[in-house]
Amino acid sequence: MVVKEFVQDSLAAGDDIPLVILTVQGAFDAAWWPAILKEIRECGSPKNLYKLTKNYFTERTAILATNSIRMEKELSK
Numbered sequence: 920m921v922v923k924e925f926v927q928d929s930l931a932a933g934d935d936i937p938l939v940i941l942t943v944q945g946a947f948d949a950a951w952w953p954a955i956l957k958e959i960r961e962c963g964s965p966k967n968l969y970k971l972t973k974n975y976f977t978e979r980t981a982i983l984a985t986n987s988i989r990m991e992k993e994l995s996k
Contacts, residue, residue: 920964922964938950952976952995955972955976956969956972956973956976959972978993979993979994980992980993981994
C-alpha cells in the first residue's frame with residue numbers, strides 16, 4: 920500500500936518514479952506457506968493478493984526424474 924500511495928502521489932505531482940524489483944529464485948522454498956497467507960490476510964492486503972498467493976501455493980509439486988526413476992512429491996513449504 921505504501922508503494923501504491925507513493926506512485927499515486929508522484930504521478931499527481933508529475934515526478935519521475937524510481938522502481939527497483941528484486942526477484943529471489945526459491946524465496947518461498949523454506950517459508951511456511953500457512954504463515955505467509957495468515958500475514959497477508961491479517962495485514963489488510965487486497966483480497967486479490969491473498970487469492971493469488973494462495974493459488975500459487977496450491978497443488979505445487981516437485982518432480983525428480985532420471986532414465987529409470989520418476990518421483991513426485993506434493994510441496995507444502
